[in-house]
Amino acid sequence: xxxxNTSEIKVTVVTEYDNFNSYPSENRFVFRYHIxxxxxxxxxxxxxxxxxxxxxxxxxxxxxxxxxxxxxxxIIESGEKFTYFSNVxxxxxxxxxxxxxxxxNFEEGIFNVSIPKFNLVSGVLSx
Numbered sequence: 001x002x003x004x005n006t007s008e009i010k011v012t013v014v015t016e017y018d019n020f021n022s023y024p025s026e027n028r029f030v031f032r033y034h035i036x037x038x039x040x041x042x043x044x045x046x047x048x049x050x051x052x053x054x055x056x057x058x059x060x061x062x063x064x065x066x067x068x069x070x071x072x073x074x075i076i077e078s079g080e081k082f083t084y085f086s087n088v089x090x091x092x093x094x095x096x097x098x099x100x101x102x103x104x105n106f107e108e109g110i111f112n113v114s115i116p117k118f119n120l121v122s123g124v125l126s127x
Contacts, residue, residue: 004116008041009103011115017123018087029093029122034085035069035115037101039076045103046075047082048110052099057092069101093122 003012018030039045052064067073074082088097098117104110 002116002118004114005040006113007103007111008039009045009101009113010036010038010040011101011113012036012038013116013118015118015120017121019123022122024093024122027091029090029120031088031090031120031122032085033088033097033118034083036081036083037076037113038081039078041105042078043105043107044075044077045105047073047101048104049102050099050115051102052097052115054088054090054097055095056090057094059091088120090120090122095120 001012001014003010014034016032018032021030022028037047047068049065049067050069054062054064070084070086076082096117096119099115101113101115102110103113
């Protein structure tokens with residue numbers, strides 16, 4: 001688990017290797033990442049978009065951008081949390097991810113929130 005606070009928003013990430021949906025012989029290593037976003041500020045915020053930088057050892061970097069997360073653009077009230085999970089597929093079984101969310105605070109405008117870098121290492125390769 002890794003966490004990072006930016007502009008009164010705390011982002012926590014927990015990862016797991018998805019052995020059931022991975023096929024190492026086909027260079028398909030699936031990871032699930034669970035995200036918790038906590039609004040530590042006094043004002044509600046709206047998550048507008050995200051940008052990921054995904055590193056796959058031996059295959060380089062990939063950038064992924066898009067509106068919201070998992071098809072949602074949630075409003076997170078002061079003191080509330082929003083959680084979701086998603087997946088990423090690596091070819092090598094070793095890599096990492098990091099990025100940022102774009103949020104809007106209705107009184108102060110648009111701002112970025114860092115997503116801490118987290119490692120992805122398949123169970124197959126760690127044995």
